[in-house]
Amino acid sequence: MFSQKIVYTKIFVCFLVLVLSCFCLGGLKCHYSDDDDDDSTHNVNTPNRPTGQTTAQVNQAVQFQTGGSFCSSGEDVEYRFDFGDSEQSGWSKNTTQNHTYKNAGTFKVSAQARCSVSLVTSSWSDNFNITINTRLDxxxxxxxxxxxxxxxxxxxxxxxxxxxxxxxxxxxxxxxxxxxxxxxxxxxxxxxxxxxxxxxxxxxxxxxxxxxxxxxxxxxxxxxxxxxxxxxxxxxxxxxxxxxxxxxxxxxxxxxxxxxxxxxxxxxxxxxxxxxxxxxxxxxxxxxxxxxxxxxxxxxxxxxxxxxxxxxxxxxxxxxxxxxxxxxxxxxxxxxxxxxxxxxxxxxxxxxxxxxxxxxxxxxxxxxxxxxxxxxxxxxxxxxxxxxxxxxxxxxx
Incomplete structure (x- = not known):
């Protein structure tokens, strides 16, 4: 009777190991450590508030600059700008972007960063205001x-x-x-x-x-x-x-x-x-x-x-x-x-x-x-x- 229990116990242990192995092979994490790559800890900090000239004219090229973002995994960071006129720049490792406004007004410019590998994004930065005046040709x-x-x-x-x-x-x-x-x-x-x-x-x-x-x-x-x-x-x-x-x-x-x-x-x-x-x-x-x-x-x-x-x-x-x-x-x-x-x-x-x-x-x-x-x-x-x-x-x- 005792030997029979040992056999059942061994069978149960083998079955348990087999089930856990299947889960692990299926892509589930079987254990965690401080070295594991976890998206919950992978982040990019918010970039600096953009800087640039505070006034310009319609159809005049204006340059904005940001920076200050880092990826927690050590990867390169990319930036993009929202120019406040329904237009955004593309992602780029450059911290500067040029833009030309087609209409007069005051616009709020902000920046965002992301990891160039995982594409994890930061929050948008604080706004920078620029006033565009009618061009005085x-x-x-x-x-x-x-x-x-x-x-x-x-x-x-x-x-x-x-x-x-x-x-x-x-x-x-x-x-x-x-x-x-x-x-x-x-x-x-x-x-x-x-x-x-x-x-x-x-x-x-x-x-x-x-x-x-x-x-x-x-x-x-x-x-x-x-x-x-x-x-x-x-x-x-x-x-x-x-x-x-x-x-x-x-x-x-x-x-x-x-x-x-x-x-x-x-x-x-x-x-x-x-x-x-x-x-x-x-x-x-x-x-x-x-x-x-x-x-x-x-x-x-x-x-x-x-x-x-x-x-x-x-x-x-x-x-x-x-x-x-x-x-x-x-x-x-x-x-x-x-x-x-x-x-x-x-x-x-x-x-x-x-x-x-x-x-x-x-x-x-x-x-x-x-x-x-x-x-x-x-x-x-x-x-x-x-x-x-x-x-x-x-x-x-």
Missing amino acids: LVSIWKDQKEDLWTVGKQGEWKIFSSGKTTKEQRISEADLYGIWGTEKKVYSCGANGTILCYENDKWQKEQTPTLENLYRISGMNANLIAVGEKGTILHSSGKTWHKAVSHTQEALYGIWIHQENSIFVVGAKGSILYYDGVSWKKWETKNTEDLYAIWGTDYNHVWAVGQKGILLYFDGVSWSKIPCPYTSDWKAVYGINAMEIYAGSNDGSLVLLKQNHIESIDSRQGHTIEALVCMDGYRKIYCIDNSLKLNEFSIK
Whole structure:
């Protein structure tokens, strides 16, 4: 009887060992120790609150930085950012990420970390706030007698650059400003809703105008001033009162070049070219129907106009001809040093030298729209403003 119990006991022990072995082979843990990998103790700590600039503008690249996270198992850590505008970055071992906001507002930026092997994630960090403002693009430039560069742009932005550095900056109007030109004593700027401002005795004052149409360019010679804009608007002033002129067009007018007081060229939408002979405005008919944005010349026999879809035109004093151009971008600006050195800038950042029958590439700044150009003969440099608040410099040979 006793031996029978021993047999049963041995059978039970063997059965128990077999069952436990099956469980272990099935992937269940049969025992635990401090060295076992347990997800309950595997963690990644929360990253630091992101840092970066606190203000920026729409379409301006902004860089954020975080860090400070570790994986409890010693593996590498990856980070991602939530930019607060419904967009997140991808996971990366880099602790910095760039982002561009498309809309104005205040956004909460946070960061998260994870183990690069197990993908265990941390909690999200505390928020970092950034305020995005509407972009204050500079769109027009004028060089004074001291070779300081005056610029104006969106939301009434006004800046003066001296030797490439900002010396004055102020918001001088609620309206967007599109053009600037001046003399030794006065500087004028034009813009949205018929706005014309005059700078004299260290202050800007608004002038009365007979229009509410947007004015895109302003220029002058001696005491005579010309401003052009929407719906064929042309304004003239001898320094006191602005009057409307009859333009014989309803197309928007974008550019002015004054050869003499009785010889003025204006260009605009749908290939519009107007000419003032001292008595009245006349429309020049050409085969071009693309918008023309800017015009410049050295004399009546050497005039260049530039515009939409790579259009480049040259006037020899008798007729307009098209300059062959391999570019399809929009030419936004034209300016020269002399008849042999005329430069044009485009909305894709291309800068070219214009000849009578061809062009030569000078430089390219991809991602930038060259809005206006000015040349410095003594320094052999070209300065341009683009879709930013910066002054860009091109060196020329």
